[in-house]
Amino acid sequence: MTVIPFDEYDDERHIIEADQVGGQVDPADRKATFGDVVSRTDARRPIVPAVLRNPEARRALARWAAGYGGHTALYHLTRSPKYAAKVAVYAPRGAWRAGSAAAWWAVGGRENFHLRQEAANKNDPHTWQALNKTRAKESNARWWVIVAAVLALVVLLTVAQLVVGVPAVGWFAVAVGVVLVAARNGRPADKPIVDRVVTKAAFTKLTGEMVRKAVVDLGIGVKEPGQISFPPPGIHKDGPGWLAVFDLPGAIQATKVLENRGGLAGSLRLPVDQVWPDVVPGEHPGRVALWVGYQPSSKMGQPTWALASPTARTSIFEPQPFGTDARQRPVTTILFERNVLIGGQPGSGKSYAARTLTTIAALDPTCELKIAEFKGTGDFLDMADLCSTYACGVDDEALSTGRDILVWALAECERRGKRIKKARERGEAPLGKVTPELAAKRGSGLHPVFILLDEVHELFLAYPDAAAAAERVAKRGRALGIILVLATQIADRDSVPPNITRCVVTRWCLSVGGQVENDMILGTGAYKRGLTGTVYEPGVDAGWGVVIGNGKPGSVRSFFPKPEVTAAIVARAAQLRGKAIIGEDVERVEARDMLADARAVLRPGESGAPWAVLAERLADLAPEFYTGITADMVREALAPYGVESQDVKVGRSNIKGARRTALEAAQQRREIEAE
């Protein structure tokens, strides 16, 4: 510390602390003590490899080994005559080669043969003689070696025959061995005796050079291959493929690479669905995780779905697999407290994606299913028997059933809210949520409900109020065990209101056309963060999509079992449920005209009514339809008719509500429009 001299009474005195210059910054190295060593908790790698710990993987390994071994054996057996013929040709040649090589070595032919020939060519007897003398000297000893070896062999064979007593089979085996060795020695270097059993899928190893070249070729601002660095552990095997994690230089973001997956694949000379660039969540935005499969994913097939097992039984409270990622690892989800929005263009595999989730619910025997599909092709027809409500088509009946489901769900939320409250008072629902115990309890009325609305935009276009209902179900139903899954082609403002998309946590964006559609489903900014379904081709990449809101965001491909497996799964679900349908069908509620109802509930002489009062009276008027309606909902429902929120006098104060004049005017407008 340096103190600038100052006057004791000087107010402007100040102390300047000099920076310490030099010295060590790093902490001093310290030898590890005994305590350090014994308290080490480094992750220990398992002794038994992962493939042997998993029974499914064990079976797969055994199946593969049996199949591969059997095929190889049969393959060689059928070709054994050919092999015998080849051996017959090559064995004498090999024996001759071996014998002549030994003799040639013994006479010392190799050493100066060409020099001696040159001397003979030039008629130079002196040189020839000198060279021959050298050869003869070496050759002498070599002949002794040959003689000794032959003697040793003879002695060995005699001892084997006379003392040990080798049976005839032994001699036969020795002869076969000698013949095979001779044949091996006699075959041309490029003609193996045994034919090739498998044609290996051609895959060149992914190298740093390839990755660097590919990224430079993309033309995204990387000029020199050396600008790309690979953080440890470098390029390594990861599942059935290679994983290259690399850093882009400067301010170039990983999304630039993701945008041009096709270019990357082209530069690597691989099919597009073999190349999977990805951002690394939790890392800086310039880091790319490039996974390159050994094969294109379309040819790789998919691992067996655990739910396809004949003893499968799920619980919506536990993680269940619904798809695989690019590296063939299963991706799981807990359906409870989850609402899912599935979006993608036609041919992207939406219905099957929705089906994988439905399967999880179907295999939980406590779960009620309500399915409405507005495509009309009967994608879920085989599950209709499991559902308490099933609607299919784009006709009025199907659409109104779809709306009824949502109305029922809203009313159910109301009922369940009360049941949960009671359960909480009893101490059975400590968090104010449905628990697995409550859900499984008979007669608790809290069993899980799985609602699937496929091609939901049809419903929302036909009944705008259904959209509001869906939004409220999504908001309220989560903790009450009501799971809402919406699948749609387009999630724009008109077909699926943004409020719904906002309330749905888990979104699964399958193949989409562009950034706008992508962000409608995944939320604004998803495309820029590299979460994009535009990389998938409809049809080719069917089932592939980006899932967010289910753990780490990433690519997921829904399971797509064969038709007979699908049938077996449905049969298993039916068996689990004992052929009984959980829950009851919804009441078909007559659609009500809210404007007319609002006018009807205004008492004579009233100039208007506040929204809350209207809501109360509507609920009294038609409880089956208006149960649970709130002031805000009434206001929102009447807004499309042009009924404004105005001050209504109640007693001395003014409260916002609907005036009779506004309602009448709206009615007249509607009549005029109807004409």
Added chain:
Amino acid sequence: MRGTLVATGVVVVIALGYVLSCIIRPFRDCWVCDGKAHHRSKRNPKLSRPCRWCRSTGKRLRIGRRAWNRVRRVQRDA
């Protein structure tokens, strides 16, 4: 017939043997000096003169080898 066959076989074997000897033992003793490289005077054994045929090496190339060398030289020069 059989005699002819045997005779042909013998001729072939001898020919092959000669070819082989032309390769591995191309030199033989000089036929003029019998491999001694010098001619000795019969009258005075202490006197001698070098063999001119073999240029006092005592060796001469086999005829086959000599012919073969000639053929190769002609071929090379052509």
